[in-house]
Amino acid sequence: MPRPRATTRTIEHPDVAQVSLQQVLEALVDPVRRGVVTQLARAGEEMSCGTFDAPVSVSTLTHHFNVLREAGVIRQYYVGTMKMNALRLEEMESRFPGLLPAILAAAGTETRTALR
Amino acid sequence: MPRPRATTRTIEHPDVAQVSLQQVLEALVDPVRRGVVTQLARAGEEMSCGTFDAPVSVSTLTHHFNVLREAGVIRQYYVGTMKMNALRLEEMESRFPGLLPAILAAAGTETRTALR
DNA sequence: ACTCAATCTCGATAGCGGTCAAACTTCAGC
DNA sequence: GCTGAAGTTTGACCGCTATCGAGATTGAGT
Numbered sequence: 001m002p003r004p005r006a007t008t009r010t011i012e013h014p015d016v017a018q019v020s021l022q023q024v025l026e027a028l029v030d031p032v033r034r035g036v037v038t039q040l041a042r043a044g045e046e047m048s049c050g051t052f053d054a055p056v057s058v059s060t061l062t063h064h065f066n067v068l069r070e071a072g073v074i075r076q077y078y079v080g081t082m083k084m085n086a087l088r089l090e091e092m093e094s095r096f097p098g099l100l101p102a103i104l105a106a107a108g109t110e111t112r113t114a115l116r
Numbered sequence: 117m118p119r120p121r122a123t124t125r126t127i128e129h130p131d132v133a134q135v136s137l138q139q140v141l142e143a144l145v146d147p148v149r150r151g152v153v154t155q156l157a158r159a160g161e162e163m164s165c166g167t168f169d170a171p172v173s174v175s176t177l178t179h180h181f182n183v184l185r186e187a188g189v190i191r192q193y194y195v196g197t198m199k200m201n202a203l204r205l206e207e208m209e210s211r212f213p214g215l216l217p218a219i220l221a222a223a224g225t226e227t228r229t230a231l232r
Numbered sequence: 233a234c235t236c237a238a239t240c241t242c243g244a245t246a247g248c249g250g251t252c253a254a255a256c257t258t259c260a261g262c
Numbered sequence: 263g264c265t266g267a268a269g270t271t272t273g274a275c276c277g278c279t280a281t282c283g284a285g286a287t288t289g290a291g292t
Contacts, residue, residue, distance in 0.1 A: 009288085021222045025145045030280080031138060050238060060281055062240060081238045081289045098218035106137045106212045124259080146250080166268060176251055178270060197259045197268045 019072040027071035048082040132211040135188040143187035164198040
């Protein structure tokens with residue numbers, strides 16, 4: 001019985017054309033989620049869920065990742081038991097030009113956000 | 117008879133250097149407040165509190181104006197019994213470059229926000 | 233098969249924030 | 263001084279969301 005093992009579980013991602021500004025702003029207004037996005041941007045590469053520095057429990061982090069994904073901000077896929085996270089930078093840029101860069105730049109000059 | 121002076125009551129305004137990204141995002145995440153900012157930007161001039169189109173009561177609007185002012189997004193001053201509102205565009209631009217333009221641009225292409 | 237690591241699901245809680253109506257203040261004009 | 267117009271304040275309500283712990287799931291390695 002050939003199981004579709006080649007691809008593990010698939011995760012639903014919205015088309016960025018369908019996400020609203022409201023959704024994106026709601027996603028980015030939470031400091032923990034903004035911390036996630038900032039760390040992703042700084043790393044310049046994908047990160048698994050467990051490698052983020054955040055002052056909340058893992059179950060809460062799961063929730064935050066869901067919100068970010070449903071807002072089209074990040075893309076997620078499984079690699080074994082790990083879940084990788086990637087910024088959807090270009091797509092967000094085409095949908096909301098300048099928005100993410102502006103927030104990332106501002107977050108960079110912010111007084112230390114409450115991470116940890 | 118001296119002309120209508122704005123010095124009747126003084127209103128506190130924060131230095132934009134002291135407002136946090138968190139504050140600004142919290143201010144702009146509310147659709148009603150974003151509607152206020154959008155209308156101000158489109159008008160290209162100052163507007164009194166009573167001239168905004170918003171789906172909430174006046175007391176609620178007062179609250180929203182307070183939030184926007186404390187976030188450094190708008191400047192307010194009295195002219196008689198009217199309270200005028202002006203966008204602090206340049207100041208916000210120097211503090212959070214590109215942020216307001218990005219949000220205003222995105223709001224412009226949004227499906228009709230619930231105004232009314 | 234067993235076990236551990238990584239993540240998710242569920243249920244419950246707590247606090248914040250948007251909302252309103254009603255009463256109050258402040259000013260302009262008569 | 264009145265009166266009306268423009269905002270504000272107060273107090274209460276309510277819904278939403280971030281939060282957690284406990285238990286379930288899924289996959290890798292042995």
